[in-house]
Amino acid sequence: MPKISMRQAINDALHLEMERDPRVIVLGEDVSGGAGGTSGEREAAGGVFGLTKGLLPRFGEDRVIDTPISESCIVGAANGAALTGLRPVAEIMFADFVGVCMDQLLNQAAKFRYMFGGKARTPLVIRMTCGGGMNAAAQHSQTIYPILTSIPGLKVVIPSNAYDAKGLLLTAIRDDDPVIFFEHKSLYMDECEVPDGDYTIPFGEAAMVREGEHVTVVALARMVPLAIGVVDKLAAEGITCDLIDPRTTSPLDEESILESVRATGRLVVVDESPPRCSVAADIAAMAAEKAFHHLKAPIIQVTAPHTPVPFARELEAAYLPSPEKIEAAIRKVLSGR
Amino acid sequence: MQISREQMLRAYRQMVTIREFEERIHVDIQRGGIAGFTHLYAGQEAVAVGVCEHLTDTDTIISTHRGHGHCIAKGCDVIGMMKEIYGRQDGLCKGKGGSMHIADLDRGMLGANGIVGGGPPIAVGAAISAKVLKTGGVAVSFSGDGASNQGTVFEAMNMAVVLKVPKIFVFENNGYSEHTGFSYAVGSKDIVRRTEGFGMPVFKADGYDFFSVYEAMRQATELSRQGGGPCAIYAECTRFFGHFEGDPQLYRAKDEVARLRAENDSLKIFRQRVTEANLLPGGDLDQVEGEVRDLIDRAVREAVAAPAPTAADVLTDVYISY
Numbered sequence: 125m126p127k128i129s130m131r132q133a134i135n136d137a138l139h140l141e142m143e144r145d146p147r148v149i150v151l152g153e154d155v156s157g158g159a160g161g162t163s164g165e166r167e168a169a170g171g172v173f174g175l176t177k178g179l180l181p182r183f184g185e186d187r188v189i190d191t192p193i194s195e196s197c198i199v200g201a202a203n204g205a206a207l208t209g210l211r212p213v214a215e216i217m218f219a220d221f222v223g224v225c226m227d228q229l230l231n232q233a234a235k236f237r238y239m240f241g242g243k244a245r246t247p248l249v250i251r252m253t254c255g256g257g258m259n260a261a262a263q264h265s266q267t268i269y270p271i272l273t274s275i276p277g278l279k280v281v282i283p284s285n286a287y288d289a290k291g292l293l294l295t296a297i298r299d300d301d302p303v304i305f306f307e308h309k310s311l312y313m314d315e316c317e318v319p320d321g322d323y324t325i326p327f328g329e330a331a332m333v334r335e336g337e338h339v340t341v342v343a344l345a346r347m348v349p350l351a352i353g354v355v356d357k358l359a360a361e362g363i364t365c366d367l368i369d370p371r372t373t374s375p376l377d378e379e380s381i382l383e384s385v386r387a388t389g390r391l392v393v394v395d396e397s398p399p400r401c402s403v404a405a406d407i408a409a410m411a412a413e414k415a416f417h418h419l420k421a422p423i424i425q426v427t428a429p430h431t432p433v434p435f436a437r438e439l440e441a442a443y444l445p446s447p448e449k450i451e452a453a454i455r456k457v458l459s460g461r
Numbered sequence: 462m463q464i465s466r467e468q469m470l471r472a473y474r475q476m477v478t479i480r481e482f483e484e485r486i487h488v489d490i491q492r493g494g495i496a497g498f499t500h501l502y503a504g505q506e507a508v509a510v511g512v513c514e515h516l517t518d519t520d521t522i523i524s525t526h527r528g529h530g531h532c533i534a535k536g537c538d539v540i541g542m543m544k545e546i547y548g549r550q551d552g553l554c555k556g557k558g559g560s561m562h563i564a565d566l567d568r569g570m571l572g573a574n575g576i577v578g579g580g581p582p583i584a585v586g587a588a589i590s591a592k593v594l595k596t597g598g599v600a601v602s603f604s605g606d607g608a609s610n611q612g613t614v615f616e617a618m619n620m621a622v623v624l625k626v627p628k629i630f631v632f633e634n635n636g637y638s639e640h641t642g643f644s645y646a647v648g649s650k651d652i653v654r655r656t657e658g659f660g661m662p663v664f665k666a667d668g669y670d671f672f673s674v675y676e677a678m679r680q681a682t683e684l685s686r687q688g689g690g691p692c693a694i695y696a697e698c699t700r701f702f703g704h705f706e707g708d709p710q711l712y713r714a715k716d717e718v719a720r721l722r723a724e725n726d727s728l729k730i731f732r733q734r735v736t737e738a739n740l741l742p743g744g745d746l747d748q749v750e751g752e753v754r755d756l757i758d759r760a761v762r763e764a765v766a767a768p769a770p771t772a773a774d775v776l777t778d779v780y781i782s783y
Contacts, residue, residue, distance in 0.1 A: 147594075149589070149593060151589075186592065186593050187593065189589070189624065191620060191623070191624075192616070192619055192620055192623055194616035194619065194620055196582055196612070196613045196616050197582040197585060197613065197616035197617050197619075197620045199582070200579075200581075200582020200583045200585065200586060200613065200616075200617065201582055201583070201585040201586035201589055201620065202586055203582070203583050203586055204521075204523070204571065204582070204583035204584055204585060204586020204587040204588075204589070204590070204600070205586035205587070205589045205590045205593075206586070207566065207571055207583070207586070207587065208521060208571075208586070208587045208590035208591070208600075209590050209594055210586075210589070210590050210593060210594070212586070227576055227579060227613070228579070228582060228583075231575070231576050231579065232574075232576070232579060232583060235562075236564075236572070237778055237779065237780070237781070238557055238778050238779050239554060239557060239558040239562040239564070239572070240554050240557075240558060240562065240564040240566070240572060241552070241553065241554035241555035241556075241557050241558060241778060242555065242557075242777065242778030243554070243564070243565075243566055243567075244564070244566060245781065276779055277779055277780070279780070279783075299781075299782070300781040300782070301780045301781050301782070301783075328783075375783050
């Protein structure tokens with residue numbers, strides 16, 4: 125099986141699904157780029173990280189729509205297109221820009237089906253780049269999935285590798301509900317084996333990345349490869365962990381996490397979002413509520429601090445959860461009580 | 462203007478239905494039968510009906526918090542609407558939406574919308590669908606003078622022009638953004654020129670005169686259906702009630718509504734116009750009014766008697782699958 129990057133895997137999924145289903149359209153800022161430029165080069169970008177490269181020449185301007193910089197109207201138009209028969213895949217260039225268009229997610233896409241008494245179908249995917257690690261500072265680095273996970277009516281997907289990204293994106297585009305698809309920018313060039321053809325990964329089904337006995341580690345997105353390194357290192361010492369990647373935070377595979385926690389009695393949750401009202405806090409609360417009597421030590425959350433994402437290399441490195449912090453948390457939870 | 466006798470009677474029936482619907486809700490709210498926030502459209506009937514009489518189920522509209530008139534004009538079932546406003550289980554939206562969220566997707570009615578300025582971006586998407594799927598349809602958004610100041614509406618106008626989609630922006634200037642006057646809140650005091658500045662033609666209409674709106678919309682649909690891209694309709698009108706039911710309307714001169722009801726009532730203007738020109742006999746209009754009153758009576762009777770939703774209904778219709 126060929127090894128390809130997460131960027132390539134997502135690009136492949138978009139090609140596959142646009143080929144298969146003529147109702148799929150892609151829209152966003154610079155998804156092609158070049159329109160109105162002086163070079164005459166029409167596909168001058170293919171997305172700011174190249175995720176949508178090749179779509180315009182293959183599928184044309186009706187289905188690959190370069191929009192003005194208008195996040196509210198990008199998501200709004202995707203909402204309207206989804207309500208009226210298309211299956212739009214819109215791109216918000218950086219997840220942080222959700223701040224501009226929150227109404228169209230919070231009050232519109234998420235609510236149509238419920239407000240309209242179950243009659244609306246909104247088969248919509250909003251892709252957005254998230255996460256730190258590139259010194260992109262406070263307005264281009266956030267992992268704002270906790271905010272969107274808290275909204276009933278949205279589904280939220282956060283892949284940690286190329287294989288999952290492709291299978292989950294194909295599921296997302298075929299899903300009849302609005303799906304927010306987060307892509308961690310520091311994972312775009314990470315490679316793994318990915319099948320050429322069509323496959324899907326169901327939502328609400330966590331990946332058991334490593335299996336062990338002593339500690340349950342739950343990690344998301346870029347925290348998964350970091351946690352793999354730590355868990356494999358500790359395994360050499362005889363400390364073995366279940367490493368669980370939920371892959372989707374809404375729906376959340378509660379049962380896989382609880383089953384593991386009941387077996388190990390020790391839980392470390394790793395997420396690069398700030399700690400308050402976070403996915404980490406959500407998972408910790410669930411375990412405390414539903415597996416309390418199985419816990420042998422207090423749950424530990426490894427998160428970013430309650431600050432904006434800083435710019436300087438040293439500051440960002442101090443902000444992000446690191447392998448050292450993850451390792452320290454696992455050792456601490458093992459020593460607890 | 463090409464409009465048949467049947468079309469005129471139908472338009473009058475729609476306008477009277479909106480008026481009677483709203484007048485009845487105004488009374489019933491005070492009796493305590495209806496929960497929540499309600500914004501009445503009475504006074505603006507000529508706009509909704511003049512626009513929607515050019516549309517079919519293939520065309521889409523998106524409305525505002527003041528949406529009852531647009532829903533009725535687009536063909537939503539009046540009894541289902543009344544049940545929805547009464548919060549009933551068999552209301553148009555199962556009692557989950559209420560006055561501000563009535564939708565009927567089968568009729569191309571993409572919803573009233575509680576967010577001022579929320580609709581136009583969505584209608585741009587519906588216009589993209591019409592273009593990509595080659596339905597021949599147009600997408601229409603209704604916005605008030607208040608919404609015309611929202612950035613989302615500016616974004617939608619620009620994007621519609623850039624993408625050259627069949628999108629018609631209808632601006633209904635009823636004089637007030639909630640409790641604040643148009644002359645204060647619209648900085649340029651000129652929605653038409655501002656809209657033209659986005660690069661689209663604007664067809665002006667008299668919002669009290671069905672025939673004027675109908676003619677403007679004829680030109681608008683002709684342009685947009687033939688691939689001419691977006692355009693707009695601008696109509697000045699008034700609302701006979703407050704921003705919401707219960708609004709004491711302290712911002713309006715004491716005699717303003719009475720004067721408007723006497724001089725600027727779109728139903729009276731329609732009647733005068735068609736009877737004086739011998740287009741329709743007054744008796745036909747009387748008959749329509751009687752039938753509509755019966756329909757509204759029946760709608761209220763059925764809504765009052767309809768079953769309420771149950772606690773179990775809270776949990777359904779969030780997702781298609783989860």
